[in-house]
Amino acid sequence: MTLTLILEQTFNGLQAGVTLFLVAAGLTLILGIMDVVFLAHGAQVMIGAYAAAAVAAATGNFYIGLFLAIPVTFASGYVLEFLLIRHLYRRDHMEQVLATFGLILFFNELIRIGFGPAALYSDLPRSLSGFVEILPGAPYPIYRLWVILVGLACAIGIHIFVSRTRIGAMVRAGANNPEMTAALGINIKILFRFIFAVGACFAGVAGMMLGPITAVQPGMGEPLLILSLVVIIIGGVGSVRGAFIAAIIVGLIDTLGRVFLPAMLRSVVDQATADGAGPAVASMLVYITMAVVLIFRPTGLFPAKG
Amino acid sequence: MKKAFTIAALAAAITLAPAHAETVKIGYMTTLSGGAGIIGKQMQNAVELALEHKGGKLGGMDADVVFVDDQRKPDVAKQLANRLVKSDRVDVVAGIIWSNLLEAVHKPVTRSDILLISSNAGPSTVAGEGCHKNFFSMSWQNDQTPEAMGKHMQDAGIKSVYLMAPNYQAGKDMLSGFKRYYKGNVKAEVYTKLGQSDFQPELSALRATAPEATMVFQPGGMGINFVKQWKQAGMDGVSKLYQVFTVDGVSLPALKESALGILGTQTWSPDLNNAINNKFVADYKAKFGGYPSFYAAQAYDTILAIDHAIAKSGSKDTDKMRAVLAAGNIPTTRGLLKMNSNHFPIQNIYLRETVKDADGIVTTRVTETVFTDHADSYAAKCKF
Numbered sequence: 001m002t003l004t005l006i007l008e009q010t011f012n013g014l015q016a017g018v019t020l021f022l023v024a025a026g027l028t029l030i031l032g033i034m035d036v037v038f039l040a041h042g043a044q045v046m047i048g049a050y051a052a053a054a055v056a057a058a059t060g061n062f063y064i065g066l067f068l069a070i071p072v073t074f075a076s077g078y079v080l081e082f083l084l085i086r087h088l089y090r091r092d093h094m095e096q097v098l099a100t101f102g103l104i105l106f107f108n109e110l111i112r113i114g115f116g117p118a119a120l121y122s123d124l125p126r127s128l129s130g131f132v133e134i135l136p137g138a139p140y141p142i143y144r145l146w147v148i149l150v151g152l153a154c155a156i157g158i159h160i161f162v163s164r165t166r167i168g169a170m171v172r173a174g175a176n177n178p179e180m181t182a183a184l185g186i187n188i189k190i191l192f193r194f195i196f197a198v199g200a201c202f203a204g205v206a207g208m209m210l211g212p213i214t215a216v217q218p219g220m221g222e223p224l225l226i227l228s229l230v231v232i233i234i235g236g237v238g239s240v241r242g243a244f245i246a247a248i249i250v251g252l253i254d255t256l257g258r259v260f261l262p263a264m265l266r267s268v269v270d271q272a273t274a275d276g277a278g279p280a281v282a283s284m285l286v287y288i289t290m291a292v293v294l295i296f297r298p299t300g301l302f303p304a305k306g
Numbered sequence: 307m308k309k310a311f312t313i314a315a316l317a318a319a320i321t322l323a324p325a326h327a328e329t330v331k332i333g334y335m336t337t338l339s340g341g342a343g344i345i346g347k348q349m350q351n352a353v354e355l356a357l358e359h360k361g362g363k364l365g366g367m368d369a370d371v372v373f374v375d376d377q378r379k380p381d382v383a384k385q386l387a388n389r390l391v392k393s394d395r396v397d398v399v400a401g402i403i404w405s406n407l408l409e410a411v412h413k414p415v416t417r418s419d420i421l422l423i424s425s426n427a428g429p430s431t432v433a434g435e436g437c438h439k440n441f442f443s444m445s446w447q448n449d450q451t452p453e454a455m456g457k458h459m460q461d462a463g464i465k466s467v468y469l470m471a472p473n474y475q476a477g478k479d480m481l482s483g484f485k486r487y488y489k490g491n492v493k494a495e496v497y498t499k500l501g502q503s504d505f506q507p508e509l510s511a512l513r514a515t516a517p518e519a520t521m522v523f524q525p526g527g528m529g530i531n532f533v534k535q536w537k538q539a540g541m542d543g544v545s546k547l548y549q550v551f552t553v554d555g556v557s558l559p560a561l562k563e564s565a566l567g568i569l570g571t572q573t574w575s576p577d578l579n580n581a582i583n584n585k586f587v588a589d590y591k592a593k594f595g596g597y598p599s600f601y602a603a604q605a606y607d608t609i610l611a612i613d614h615a616i617a618k619s620g621s622k623d624t625d626k627m628r629a630v631l632a633a634g635n636i637p638t639t640r641g642l643l644k645m646n647s648n649h650f651p652i653q654n655i656y657l658r659e660t661v662k663d664a665d666g667i668v669t670t671r672v673t674e675t676v677f678t679d680h681a682d683s684y685a686a687k688c689k690f
Contacts, residue, residue: 015506139540217560259511
């Protein structure tokens, strides 16, 4: 366990964390402000990845794919809110769960009808496929660094937007007390629709960036959904700052735990036991963290309502 | 209204028509939804192609195949198996991609005195002491394919190897099969999460150990993720990649040129030269527009086996079909398939390389035969 390896794994954890944040940012606002349990957020990740991969394949240019996928995911979020989600605001959580779970199945099937069940081909652009030496002898893929940078840029952008702009103030007010915000003359309907579309858009950005490194296939966003629910619980529902910090924590714990825990166990018990138990315990770490946070801070680390 | 009446009349006519031929009913279970849906789709294509080749009849009987989607969940698989056996009253249950799902349906089906024929999964748990006379594999026992990989790498004089597989029964079988024939230095055995999409942390750890070679088992979409990330992380400069069930007809359309040159072992390849395989591959490509994967070939073979069993015994009776299948010499895309005493095939295992075909499509080609008539290592423990 050299310093180089620890540094490299920290970068891997950061990269996983910022990707999670992009998904969780929208989700925490949707749950915190609109009080909607929205399970189909993973579908937005998939839509972003497919839009980027399909446009990149048609035009032969990765960046055009990225650029066009942003309005596509924004539009899909906007339309979805208008068609379905706004009718769910006054329903209870169970009905929201059922409706949005149905949406997951709907979107997976839609993608399967449109693009077939096979994974789409998507690869890195030449300009992002090299390596940088983060330390001598530790080459790191440029693309992964680029993902970290884009994720951080989005995080800073969301932070400035929420804390420094007029609309951001409305969003914060909406998260804290939606009825009072509406009573003060703010068009909460339009605000909700806008937040929903922006949230979908950030999930889409996560999907676009995942496209070149993972399989672009139906249901690809679902594994991220569960982890991002953990993130918003740890971070505090409705808090973008909480989501960011929790996403980085979850990304680091998951990555470092997965790699170093089996190695550590190997020095305590025999190799066969360590190889068997290591991955199992490592995959529990994130949930153990969530349980511990819930014990000491039941509303999360940075609760939005207070 | 008129149309509805016509349809009703037609339906009545069909149900009232005297049953001339007997019908064999097959419950075919595979994964049709989720990330592994493409595997199930290819298997379904292959089953339909086999039925088409046989004119809709298996061994002279009308064939009725019910496809069910197990969603890659063991509990769903078990429920479906019970439904197929008890309410659909099928004569044979076949299919099944995943070892953990096969374990879930093994008892409910075999104990109902119905044949269970695996088109893919071959866990060690049903090959040895846990074997059952009503189970047949038309694929392989999990250990067999990596055993060939182990033998090839041992013979190639590779000094050290790093192993990686998902943390479930098949992953454990694969690595234990590999180690049965590879006697060099195993630097690490890493078990990843089933369905994992990002392997970068594992690749970073691998780089730090610098093994001469790496052998992975990452089936389906995991294979696409793994190979993409391996290439992107520049791992080719660190270690040589070998694989089983990772680079195949399912992952190659998404990997294309990036997978060229990767070696793996397999019991089947699209270029295996025999009449059945040539027809299967040519017709599959013509009908579905792409190379079939080994999953598809094994699904096709499963239907051929049922056809063979009924044709030769003249019956869909479990005991009679079992006797035919147990005798082996089943015509398949892999030639005449021999059967071991535990009802797993004895077969050749080939080294395959990823290449471009004459049309520039990325596929696999056999470069050598690692094992001839290779039997699995659990058969001796199996007593029916």
